[in-house]
Amino acid sequence: MAEITIKYLAEKLNLAPSTVSRALNDSHEISSGTKEKVMALAKELNFQPNPYARSLRxxxxxxxxxxxxxxxxxxxxxxxxxxxxxxxxxxxxxxxxxxxxxxxxxxxxxxxxxxxxxxxxxxxxxxxxxxxxxxxxxxxxxxxxxxxxxxxxxxxxxxxxxNDYQAGYEGTVHLINKGCKKIIFLVLSKEVSIGKERMRGYLDALKSHNLPFNESWIVACGHSEIENIAHLEKVFYKIDRPDGVLASVEKLALATYRALAKTNIKMPEQVKMVSFSNMKIADLLCPPLSTISQPxxxxxxxxxxxxxxxxxxxxxxxxxxxxxxxxxxxxxxxxxx
Amino acid sequence: MAEITIKYLAEKLNLAPSTVSRALNDSHEISSGTKEKVMALAKELNFQPNPYARSLRxxxxxxxxxxxxxxxxxxxxxxxxxxxxxxxxxxxxxxxxxxxxxxxxxxxxxxxxxxxxxxxxxxxxxxxxxxxxxxxxxxxxxxxxxxxxxxxxxxxxxxxxxNDYQAGYEGTVHLINKGCKKIIFLVLSKEVSIGKERMRGYLDALKSHNLPFNESWIVACGHSEIENIAHLEKVFYKIDRPDGVLASVEKLALATYRALAKTNIKMPEQVKMVSFSNMKIADLLCPPLSTISQPxxxxxxxxxxxxxxxxxxxxxxxxxxxxxxxxxxxxxxxxxx
DNA sequence: TAAATTTTCGGAAACGATTGCACATAAAAA
DNA sequence: TTTTTATGTGCAATCGTTTCCGAAAATTTA
Missing domain, CATH: 3.40.50.2300 (Response regulator)
Known part of the structure; x- marks a missing residue:
């Protein structure tokens, strides 16, 4: 079926395309009589102006x-x-x-x-x-x-x-208040802006609460879920294993759940976690996840x-x-x- | 900054726009010499043909x-x-x-x-x-x-x-095999195609296993999470409460989790559930959710x-x-x- | 009634790309 | 050398809209 164009409408109505265009755009220089006629036909034929012609112009x-x-x-x-x-x-x-x-x-x-x-x-x-x-x-x-x-x-x-910095700070303080002393920070890449700011908040929280910090507590993960889980599992098998986790992105929190499932470490008894996350079902996880969620x-x-x-x-x-x-x-x- | 057009390239190269166009489209009727010149300049200036002009034409x-x-x-x-x-x-x-x-x-x-x-x-x-x-x-x-x-x-x-019908059938059979006798079917709207087919599978499964069926077992929900939860809660407070749930869409399974959380009914001990769902973390729910997931x-x-x-x-x-x-x-x- | 406005509309160019056609120039054939 | 055939390039139309400009027609003013 041929597409309906302004030119077509113009022919039907014995008008010039320019007049039809103006009528459709409700220009003041078109009489209400012609406007109505044009509008009526346009509506009847379900006319839609060609978006590309318009964009071009x-x-x-x-x-x-x-x-x-x-x-x-x-x-x-x-x-x-x-x-x-x-x-x-x-x-x-x-x-x-x-x-x-x-x-x-x-x-x-x-x-x-x-x-x-x-x-x-x-x-x-x-x-x-x-x-x-x-x-x-x-x-x-x-x-x-x-x-x-x-x-x-x-x-x-x-x-x-x-407020990445502040949220990172407060999430960490929350864990500290719950008694965590060895809190690790999970990040996708140290280069990512949100990672950096959230990490800064984490570090400052540790410092201001006089907690020791170990370089190995910054756990840089990748985009492979499987590798992340394996990596985290190792982290939890260490003798000096963490008792708190701050995950800078949701997927790392999920990887942590899965890694923990492979050990016999209990959350929140032995390790507590807070994560940046916009999951709607954080409350349905085992255990329900404490979240910092962005608006x-x-x-x-x-x-x-x-x-x-x-x-x-x-x-x-x-x-x-x-x-x-x-x-x-x-x-x-x-x-x- | 003025956008770069074919005309602009043509001027720069002392060529006609048509030649430039043909060169860019690697037409056989352009000498390799000019092609190269055109391509080079186009690349240098990061020329991108105007998509709307092209679409229009x-x-x-x-x-x-x-x-x-x-x-x-x-x-x-x-x-x-x-x-x-x-x-x-x-x-x-x-x-x-x-x-x-x-x-x-x-x-x-x-x-x-x-x-x-x-x-x-x-x-x-x-x-x-x-x-x-x-x-x-x-x-x-x-x-x-x-x-x-x-x-x-x-x-x-x-x-x-x-395979909505078959999946609905098999999901129901699975619940029956696990011992469920009063299986309800959760649906967003009885009018929706997927709901209908999945329901047909559910009904046929009941029939072929000689289980009774009660019209009230088809639970039609809406789009309001809160109302759905309230509705489901009532369903579970009935004297003759269901011992199995087949949810035709994920969000109703989640509503069920939340409704059950308000009662003291235990899953899977007192009620078992299977849901259509593409959730990646079905395994992390409490309890992990049996799913029928679409490819x-x-x-x-x-x-x-x-x-x-x-x-x-x-x-x-x-x-x-x-x-x-x-x-x-x-x-x-x-x-x- | 004539002149000056105002209202209403049409013609044509423009947006940027593609392509049918014509026209050069060069190479090949006569 | 002349005619034919490739080969390479340019001109101009086209896609559908909007808008500048100008010109009738209708209206107001002188």
Whole structure:
């Protein structure tokens, strides 16, 4: 079936395409009579203007590119839900990409996006490399971008994170108050921004409570679940085994559960754990997991709000080079009782 | 900064835009000398052809629309991951929409998409209404669409599901074999395709094992977690309370856990459960949950393959009106021991 | 009634890429 | 040398919309 175009409507109505276009856009220079006729026919034929012709002409796509390092993760799903709620209201669309924690894929995706396919980008960068040199393709482009959660250090734009340092500090203090003396810190990569900040909070908490610290307590894990479990198992088999765990990301907490299942160490009796996590069923785990959870939806909403403001209002300044912090919420459960 | 266009490249190289275009597309009618020059400059300037100009001209967008009823759900995330893996290889992009289980939103999204924004659609429809009248906007459009998981009954196209009937049957038989005599079936809506098929399997299993059946054993839940829990709690407070639960969707299994937590009924001692679920941490629940899980990634891959074939090869027939079934896998865990 | 506005609409260019066609120039055949 | 055939390139139309500019027609003002 031939698509319905403005030109087609114009012919049917014995009008010029320009008139039809203006009528559809409710321009003041079209009489209400013709407007009604045009609208009526458009409605009847279920006319939808070709988005690509419009994008080409207007030089904007009403589309936002979203790049996340993994999709099977509640946190990111929630963030995107938050974003969609606001972008939808403005008639914007979301192109979503999973970089699979891979810097090369990130690069490829970015190069795809800078060609004008999207009006803006929202991104959480992969853990492989937080330096962000691969982001330089964006530097000389005018495309607005905001980062969240996993942010690059030196890219001048707005970034949204939770209060990583403070949450790391408080999570650690919580464990200390519960009597833990040998608390390990689980991190995906020491290079990742969130890892660094959360770790700083952890270290400061130990220091301010005069607890000893051992370099080996920082346990750097990878992306392989199996290897992580094996690695953690070894950690728990040490003579001087830890009695507390602060996991900087959810998947490491889950790996800990599985590693512990292979030993006969009991949680929370022998080891207590707190984890950064946005799992909805933390309360259903064995034992229920104490979590520090990010306001994911809010983060998404805020990212989108920033961009909508920049894109839909005119004469907006570039996105400020600053970090916006939204606090996490701590929930105590059995795992750290 | 001005975007780089073919015209700009042409000027720089003293060539016509058409020549540059042909060179970039590696046309045989361009000398290798000019090709190299063009390619070199394009690479140097990081030239990306304007996707909208191209879409307009070619009448295709290299974009696929994905509509899911909820985003915070591992199953859908996995399906999309599977899809992206294959579409990416073909240079296709994914526009993802969450209909929030709302038929009105589905309609709105569809009307947005039929205007040429996407070359094809992959969809899992909301549970509100499985009749699919709201899909009629698609009927007279030539846009290929495939449905998965939650499919409409009478829309002539390819649909991908798991072996819902059989899995429902086997899950029920498993509970029967474990000694359950009063097995309830939890369903989101009796209207949803997957609910119906899974229920049919459940009913047939009861019948073929000569177990009595009570209409009240079909527990229709809603989308409100709180109400579902309250509802289930009542079910378990009945004098003739169930000793087995088959949950047709994950969220109802979780609601059951929470409802049971409010009673003093023990699982699996007093009630056993099996649920359709793609949770990765079913083994970490209390007790670990016996699951019937769909091959989500495969489903996504298969959807994408079907569409890629239709879109990238020429003279392809329309998508066949048939149902493709990919079997689920059952994993027994503590909840039904 | 004529002139000046205002309202309403049409023509045509533009956005950036692709492609059918024509036209050079070079190489091959007559 | 002339004619034919490749080969390489340019011109211009096209995709569907929006918008600048101009021109009738209708209205107001002089």
């Amino acid at each position: 207007e030089q904007k796509s009403k589309t936002i590119g979203v790049i996340i390092p993994e999709r099977i993760n509640n946190f990111f799903s929630q963030v995107i839900d938050g974003m969609e709620a606001v972008t939808k209201a403005h008639g914007y669309h979301l192109l979503v990409y999973n970089s699979n924690e891979d810097i090369e894929q990130e690069k490829t995706i970015l190069s795809l996006l800078v060609g004008g396919r999207v009006d803006a980008i929202v991104m959480s960068i992969s853990g492989q490399n937080q330096k962000g040199e691969h982001l330089k393709v964006l530097k000389n482009r005018a495309i607005p971008i905001v980062f969240f959660d996993r942010i690059p250090y030196d890219f001048p734009t707005t970034k949204l994170i939770t 994911a939806i809010e983060i998404g909403v805020e990212c989108a709000n920033l961009l909508m403001k920049k894109l839909t209002k005119k004469d907006q300044p570039d996105l400020e080079d600053k970090i916006v912090t939204i606090p996490s919420v701590f929930t105590e459960r059995e795992s750290s009782k | 070619e009448q295709k967008s290299k974009t696929i629309g994905v509509i899911i009823p909820e985003r915070i759900n591992n199953f859908f995330s996995q399906v999309i991951d599977g899809m992206e893996a294959v579409t990416k290889a073909h240079g296709y992009h994914l526009l993802v929409y969450n209909s929030n289980e709302d038929i009105e939103q589905e309609k709105t999204i569809l009307s947005l998409l039929v205007g040429g924004r996407v070359d094809a659609i992959v969809m899992s429809i909301s549970g509100q209404n499985q009749k699919g009248e709201h899909l009629k906007v698609l009927k007279n459009r030539a846009i290929p669409i495939v449905f998965f998981d939650r499919i409409p009954y009478d829309f002539p196209t390819t649909k991908l599901i798991t 989500a990634i495969e489903i996504g891959v298969e959807c994408a393959n079907l569409l890629m074939k239709k879109l990238t090869k020429k003279d392809q027939p329309d998508l066949e009106d048939k149902i493709v079934t990919i079997p689920s896998v059952f994993t027994e865990r503590e909840s039904s021991k």
